[in-house]
Amino acid sequence: MSSNLFRSSGIVSLMTLVSRLLGFVRDVLQASLFGAGAAMDVFFVAFRIPNLFRRLFAEGAFQQAFVPVLTETRNTRSPAEVRALIDVVSGTLGGFLLLFTAVAVIAAPLLMGAFAPGFADDPEKFEQGVRLLRWTFPYLMFMSLAALVSGILNAYGKFAIPALTPVWLNIVMIAAALLYAPSVEALAIAVFFAGIVQLLFQLPAVAKLGLLPRPRWGWHDPQVRRIITLMIPIVFGASVQQVSLLLDSIIASFLPGQGSVSWLWFADRLMEFPLGTFSIAIATVILPSLAGHHARNSAEEFSDTLDWALRAVVLLGLPATVGLFVLAGPIVSTLFQHSEFTVTDVGQTAWALMAYALGFLGFSFVKILIPGFYARQQTREPIRFGVIALVCGMLLSVGFTLSLLAMDFVAPHAGIALATAISAWINACLLARALYRQRVWRPRREWRVFLLRIGIANLVMAVVLAWTAGSLEGWTSAPAMVRAGRLAATIVAAAVAYFALLYAMGMRPARYLRRA
Known part of the structure; x- marks a missing residue:
């Protein structure tokens, strides 16, 4: 069981890695x-x-609701009924998205005022934001339809094409940055066209399965109503991280000076790299598998799949947490310190990255645990936990930021990132406790020994990183190529130390992950 999941996760991780690397190229160009x-x-x-709404409705709520229903229909009904489901869902989703996008474009000033109220004090800045939003918001419509297509492919075990699709966003935006810098309007227009390209890229793969959607309106269709019923609470339960990040931007828009929103953005992008490369990749792969186990009433296999995913995330995610925290300054300096991105920007972004890093495993656990509920089409508890975590995060964000401002701390925006990290941990703990109490997830006995070995290996790795990294000033004053070579050598040394120590303690990570 876990051997297939390991292989599928590897495929998704590889495709995602390509996309994330291009994403870094995009971010470096934008920073420079x-x-x-x-x-x-x-x-x-x-x-x-639009990215918030995309992750809420498309990759968050819609996929989490659609994939289990599609998987169940595929396992229990005829191919004709599967095609009918796809047709009616695509037509209803497309019609709703078209209306929603049209209203949002017209109401762009209201949206900008709601999500960045701090911009209202600068009319020119506010008007520019409205113009850009009218170009970027249709991205939601295209990417939601792309999420429908991705869900079909994932339900049929075709993970590579959906995982590779985000590459096109980076390619289009890189081209726009190179050709039209420093016009941010060009970047917004690029977002619009990137959404179209990502949708079209996946259609041939779905056509090969004989499942190319033939949209048909069906608001009153029982299956559509079922998906909608599942989606409504998932919007709140599965996407707390995205709401928290948007609230970060709102609070940051009120901070004195310029750059707080950008510093948080770049820090979040750096955290998203390992999160997307393996945490989200694993979550993507296990959702159809969990839904299948639930449809076949295989409780033991359901628990084993969830337990395997959590072990995989700890094995790979804890060293990522340590690396992001200890190497925050060197990573930011190496990737972004070019031309317009100053040494001050490096330091401020590093503070935000260190704070976000503390919540990396929390974010990862949420990604893994949420499918444990939605594969069983259970939505009430995740929404409650999500709201609790969101409210805690909001209160902490305001409290931390005000406290750091009162202390005249050099990076008050780091309080926003720290609150988001704590919010993720609150959500993850509530989800894990509920799955355990419901006996849906039964941890294996090997967890104690596993965590002990992982903890020792990460402690040694942290020492290696701190010793080899040195001071931030040594990084910011070095040429770009020197920084790149030094960072690569530091990461390799830390990885060798980590896996060598695990090996010395009798742990074989690859074999461990493949074992059911």
Whole structure:
């Protein structure tokens, strides 16, 4: 069982790695050509608004509701009924998205005022934000339809194409940055066209399965109503992280000076790299598997799949947490310190990254645990836990930020990132406790020995990283190529130390992950 999941996760991770690497190229270009000033603050808010809705409704709520229903239909009904489900869902989703996008484009000033109220004090900045949002918001419609297609492919065990699809966003935006810098309007237009390209890229793979959607309106269709019923609470339960990140931008828009929104954005992008490369990849792979186990009433296999995913995340995610925290400054300096991105920007972004890193495992656990509920089409508890975590995060964010401002701390925006990290841990703990109490997830006995070995290996790795990294000043004053070579050598040394120590303690990570 876990051997197939390991292989599928590896495929998704590899495809995602390609996308994330191109994403870094995109971010480096944006940092170098545009810096971290007012214009990029406006663009990041305009881009984050449709991205929030995309992750809430498309990759969050819609996929989490659609894939289990599609998997169940595939396992229990005829191929004709599967095609009918796809047709009616695509038609209903497409019609709703078209209306929603049209309203949002018209109401762009209201959206910008709601999500970045701090921009209202600068009319020119606010108007630019409205213009950019009218280009970026249709991205939601295209990517939600792309999520429908991805869900079909994932339900049939075709993970590579959906995982590779985000590459096109990076390619289109890289081209726009190179050709039209320093125009942030060009970046917004690129987002619009990137959404179309990502949708079209996946259609041939679905056509090969004989499942190309033939949209048909069906608001009153029982299956559509079922998916909608599942989606409504999932919007709140599965996407707390995205809401928290958007609230970060709102609070950051009120901070004095320029750049807080950009510093948080770049830090979040760095955390998203390992999160997407393996945590989200594993979560993507296990959802159809969990839904299948539930449809066949295989409780033991359901628990084993969930337990395997959690062990995989700890094995790979804890060293990622340590690396992001200890190497925050060197990573930011190496990737972004070019041209318009100054040494000050490096330091401020590093503070945010260190705070986000403390919540990396929390974010990862949420990604893994949420499918444990939605594969069973259970939505009430995740929404309750999500709201609790969100409220705690909001209160902590305001409290930390005000406290750091009162202390005249150099990086008050780091309080926003720290609150988001704590919120993720609160959500993860509540989810894990509920699954354990329901006897849906039964941890294996080997967890204690596993955590002890992982903890020792990470402690040694942290010492290696701290010793080899040195001071941040040594990084910011070095040439770009020297920084890149030094960072690569530091990461390799830490990885060798980590896995060598695990091996010395009798642990074989690859074999361990493959064992059911």
